[in-house]
Amino acid sequence: MALVRPSSEERGPDGARRDDFPHHPTLVEIAQRQREIEAWETLNADGYRFAKSGAIVAFVVTAVAVFLTVTPVPPNWPWNVPMSILAIFAAVAMVVCGLLWLDQPRVGPRPELLGIVPFSRAENLHLMGEQAIEPYYASCPCPGCGDECTHLLRRTADDEPQWAAVTRHCRVCEREWAQA
Numbered sequence: 471m472a473l474v475r476p477s478s479e480e481r482g483p484d485g486a487r488r489d490d491f492p493h494h495p496t497l498v499e500i501a502q503r504q505r506e507i508e509a510w511e512t513l514n515a516d517g518y519r520f521a522k523s524g525a526i527v528a529f530v531v532t533a534v535a536v537f538l539t540v541t542p543v544p545p546n547w548p549w550n551v552p553m554s555i556l557a558i559f560a561a562v563a564m565v566v567c568g569l570l571w572l573d574q575p576r577v578g579p580r581p582e583l584l585g586i587v588p589f590s591r592a593e594n595l596h597l598m599g600e601q602a603i604e605p606y607y608a609s610c611p612c613p614g615c616g617d618e619c620t621h622l623l624r625r626t627a628d629d630e631p632q633w634a635a636v637t638r639h640c641r642v643c644e645r646e647w648a649q650a
């Protein structure tokens with residue numbers, strides 16, 4: 471009778487699970503997230519930029535104009551007439567700016583910045599154990615981050631796949647993978 475081991479498929483030859491390792495964003499994902507952050511910042515900054523300062527300035531102007539109009543502090547009549555008109559205009563501007571200030575566009579929270587998460591030796595060994603046989607290419611994309619350049623090359627170590635002739639090393643994300 472066979473024993474049921476439901477998690478055996480998820481584990482690699484070294485007993486490590488894919489879930490045990492962090493997510494490694496690729497260079498394309500990082501660039502895409504950077505564009506999303508820039509778009510978010512543009513949208514956020516372009517929401518009524520003047521509204522907050524406009525409401526505060528209009529409130530101060532209204533308060534000063536009303537104070538000068540209703541108190542015997544100079545300048546008095548006939549200056550009280552333009553002062554009251556100024557107070558009314560400033561009050562209207564204050565209400566408009568205040569409403570715009572409250573009506574900021576809702577663009578959601580700022581997207582989180584992505585960065586390169588370096589691969590550990592244990593993770594590299596785990597991934598090499600799972601990888602399909604790959605022929606040698608002088609220049610190829612890194613399977614971890616997608617960086618395309620001539621990656622560093624070294625002799626395969628004893629604990630790396632037996633079929634491999636060389637091990638490639640990415641300088642960007644420190645991913646290592648085997649090539650025949």
Ligand SMILES: [Zn+2]
Nearest residue numbers: 612615640643
């Ligand atoms: Zn890489």
